[in-house]
Amino acid sequence: MHVTSRQFKDNARGAVADANLRQSLATMKTGFRAKRGVAVAALPEFEALREAGKAMKDHTLAHLDHYLERFEEKVTASGGHVHWAPDADAACRTVLDICRRHNARLVTKGKSMVAEEIELNAFLQKNGIEPVETDLGEYIIQLRHELPSHIIAPAIHVRKDQVADSFRDTHTQFPADRPLEEPRDLLDEARTVLRDRFLTADVGITGANMLIAETGSTVIVTNEGNGDLTQLLPRVHIVVTSIDKVVPTLEDSSIVLRLLARSATGQPMSTYTTFSTGPRRPEDPDGPEHFHVVLLDNGRSRMLGTQVQDVLRCIRCAACINHCPIYGAVGGHAYGSVYPGPIGSVLTPGLASLEEAANLPNASTLCGRCEAVCPMKIPLPRMLRHWREEEFARHLVPARARWGLRLWAFTARRPALYRFGTGLAARALRLLGGRRGRLARLPLAGGWTRVRDLPVPEPGGTFMARYKRRETH
Amino acid sequence: MTDPARDSILNGIRAALRRGPLPAETRAALDRGLAAPAPAVVPAIARGSRAALVARFVVNAEAAAATVARVAPAAVGPAVAAYLRDHNQPTRVAVAADARLDGLADSGLLTVERRGTPAGDDAVGVGHALAGLAETGTLLMASGPDSPSTLNMLPDTHIVVVRARDVVGGLEDGWARLRTAHPDGPPRTVHFITGPSRTGDIEQTLQLGAHGPRRLHIVLVDDDPDAPAA
Numbered sequence: 001m002h003v004t005s006r007q008f009k010d011n012a013r014g015a016v017a018d019a020n021l022r023q024s025l026a027t028m029k030t031g032f033r034a035k036r037g038v039a040v041a042a043l044p045e046f047e048a049l050r051e052a053g054k055a056m057k058d059h060t061l062a063h064l065d066h067y068l069e070r071f072e073e074k075v076t077a078s079g080g081h082v083h084w085a086p087d088a089d090a091a092c093r094t095v096l097d098i099c100r101r102h103n104a105r106l107v108t109k110g111k112s113m114v115a116e117e118i119e120l121n122a123f124l125q126k127n128g129i130e131p132v133e134t135d136l137g138e139y140i141i142q143l144r145h146e147l148p149s150h151i152i153a154p155a156i157h158v159r160k161d162q163v164a165d166s167f168r169d170t171h172t173q174f175p176a177d178r179p180l181e182e183p184r185d186l187l188d189e190a191r192t193v194l195r196d197r198f199l200t201a202d203v204g205i206t207g208a209n210m211l212i213a214e215t216g217s218t219v220i221v222t223n224e225g226n227g228d229l230t231q232l233l234p235r236v237h238i239v240v241t242s243i244d245k246v247v248p249t250l251e252d253s254s255i256v257l258r259l260l261a262r263s264a265t266g267q268p269m270s271t272y273t274t275f276s277t278g279p280r281r282p283e284d285p286d287g288p289e290h291f292h293v294v295l296l297d298n299g300r301s302r303m304l305g306t307q308v309q310d311v312l313r314c315i316r317c318a319a320c321i322n323h324c325p326i327y328g329a330v331g332g333h334a335y336g337s338v339y340p341g342p343i344g345s346v347l348t349p350g351l352a353s354l355e356e357a358a359n360l361p362n363a364s365t366l367c368g369r370c371e372a373v374c375p376m377k378i379p380l381p382r383m384l385r386h387w388r389e390e391e392f393a394r395h396l397v398p399a400r401a402r403w404g405l406r407l408w409a410f411t412a413r414r415p416a417l418y419r420f421g422t423g424l425a426a427r428a429l430r431l432l433g434g435r436r437g438r439l440a441r442l443p444l445a446g447g448w449t450r451v452r453d454l455p456v457p458e459p460g461g462t463f464m465a466r467y468k469r470r471e472t473h
Numbered sequence: 474m475t476d477p478a479r480d481s482i483l484n485g486i487r488a489a490l491r492r493g494p495l496p497a498e499t500r501a502a503l504d505r506g507l508a509a510p511a512p513a514v515v516p517a518i519a520r521g522s523r524a525a526l527v528a529r530f531v532v533n534a535e536a537a538a539a540t541v542a543r544v545a546p547a548a549v550g551p552a553v554a555a556y557l558r559d560h561n562q563p564t565r566v567a568v569a570a571d572a573r574l575d576g577l578a579d580s581g582l583l584t585v586e587r588r589g590t591p592a593g594d595d596a597v598g599v600g601h602a603l604a605g606l607a608e609t610g611t612l613l614m615a616s617g618p619d620s621p622s623t624l625n626m627l628p629d630t631h632i633v634v635v636r637a638r639d640v641v642g643g644l645e646d647g648w649a650r651l652r653t654a655h656p657d658g659p660p661r662t663v664h665f666i667t668g669p670s671r672t673g674d675i676e677q678t679l680q681l682g683a684h685g686p687r688r689l690h691i692v693l694v695d696d697d698p699d700a701p702a703a
């Protein structure tokens with residue numbers, strides 16, 4: 001997994017200054033957030049479903065080995081194959097092997113975050129196989145050679161005129177002066193181009209929102225229908241997924257289905273929820289002849305039994321991302337991981353390493369909105385704090401910040417010294433601030449004042465001094 | 474059968490959970506749970522009288538941008554033809570092999586292009602649903618010789634016939650129907666379809682007709698005396 005989170009601060013600075021990006025991100029409020037609010041309010045059982053979802057997934061994770069074995073048995077019994085992949089490299093190789101065995105040249109792909117995680121496209125390309133993304137958002141970013149900036153709306157950062165530019169550059173088979181101003185024009189053109197790819201691809205690769213141990217089914221939840229054409233038309237269907245996606249029964253999947261679309265897009269149910277079980281049966285008129293499931297671990301099993309185990313309950317609805325003030329300000333690319341926002345900041349250090357994901361656990365105000373909206377009740381702020389503590393314990397925090405914290409801890413344990421120090425500091429700041437009452441620059445706090453002014457403390461002493469005076473009235 | 478990758482993942486899980494393989498009695502208890510799945514939380518919108526469920530199915534399907542026509546059992550063919558005419562669509566149709574759709578062209582208003590799997594350029598596909606879910610206005614389509622899955626996805630216009638008797642409450646009732654129809658496990662592809670295909674990927678503007686059908690029309694056959702059309 002390619003992680004560039006160390007550059008978070010620089011990326012964020014650039015992102016905040018990017019007016020186009022800010023405009024794109026502003027749509028989240030009226031879009032995803034408002035729609036989720038309406039959908040959740042309309043279902044009185046939503047809270048009960050959250051509790052049920054949490055309990056179901058906790059039970060599954062506690063017995064994960066058993067449910068994965070049962071899932072595998074059922075896939076095999078229905079004529080499919082399960083491949084176990086401890087890491088990204090093993091998963092990519094497995095997919096390549098299957099493609100080679102079927103002499104595949106063209107591969108269509110439904111949207112899959114696990115495929116992004118293992119960087120499957122680059123790997124296939126390097127090995128002479130052409131992968132074509134078919135989800136409209138993924139297709140757009142594939143043409144732009146970008147990573148997704150959101151887990152359910154990968155091209156949320158792209159404006160329609162930029163889409164038009166990419167289409168004109170790529171789809172040279174159409175007249176150069178065709179109109180591409182309206183979203184409808186763009187969609188129709190993509191539909192035409194990709195329809196042809198669906199019909200000619202040798203292999204179709206999709207992800208999975210869930211795996212059902214009871215039946216050996218893999219489940220995708222989509223709106224466009226591209227995931228279905230991807231898996232139904234080619235001879236081979238490969239599902240690239242991860243071990244945390246398994247749930248025990250079809251009944252258990254109902255809990256997730258009732259939470260997922262409402263939390264993601266505010267729909268009671270997405271347009272297509274598709275359960276795929278094995279290859280086509282001998283009497284079936286259509287469907288793939290071969291069915292493979294690649295089960296990725298890539299650091300997930302290591303998270304079991306730790307402070308971050310709960311993140312394995314995640315159903316990738318993106319509600320935490322849509323409600324995150326930091327994501328809303330900097331967008332997805334700044335995070336430097338295919339999983340942005342609160343979920344990404346908890347997951348990325350676990351999948352890659354805390355060293356590579358440095359800065360991400362700090363890219364949060366810990367305001368708690370993510371946990372409040374998470375349908376699986378994942379305590380994201382608590383886990384961000386856990387990673388921060390780990391960073392400190394593992395000496396990943398810069399020396400100056402460590403010394404600063406030590407100094408603060410030393411004085412905080414000595415109330416008289418603390419009062420004296422803060423009183424002195426308050427007076428000094430007022431002196432520095434002068435008439436303006438604000439400080440544009442402050443020694444040792446340049447990082448903070450670079451993007452905002454520090455208001456100087458009110459006259460009348462520190463909070464504690466004023467509180468004391470009030471008490472004696 | 475030894476697979477080092479498989480062993481390393483499963484043993485990794487056990488080590489992380491600080492235990493060895495699960496004891497036989499625990500495994501047996503988990504398997505009993507798999508053999509007798511229990512519903513968790515069934516929302517009130519998935520329950521109600523027959524008439525209420527059928528009415529709710531219609532309202533929710535329309536809320537998802539599908540159109541619905543309630544017709545008498547003998548009027549299915551003409552209803553399909555009327556819809557196509559009203560929407561300026563060709564009356565040549567690809568029809569699933571399902572015997573319940575045999576009389577579709579009897580009125581002479583439709584031409585059956587083929588039965589079974591559609592060609593890539595068939596404009597209209599007609600299929601039959603296994604069930605309808607009132608909870609969300611969803612169609613449950615199960616693949617099989619009578620019901621090609623590509624018919625649900627390839628044609629621009631997708632028309633689905635569903636019987637009022639097959640309209641059930643929610644997902645749990647859907648699983649029950651599926652298990653009755655397929656006791657040995659689900660067929661290859663089970664589609665839950667709620668409205669026509671759509672995308673919001675260009676500037677978050679919702680547009681219907683992404684890669685799947687641009688229109689979804691449901692012909693609801695009123696064959697349930699407990700749920701008469703209003």
Ligand code: SF4
Pocket residue numbers: 263313314315316317318319320321343370373374375376377378
């Ligand atoms: S952490 Fe929760 S809110 Fe965020 S994507 Fe996962 S399930 Fe959704």
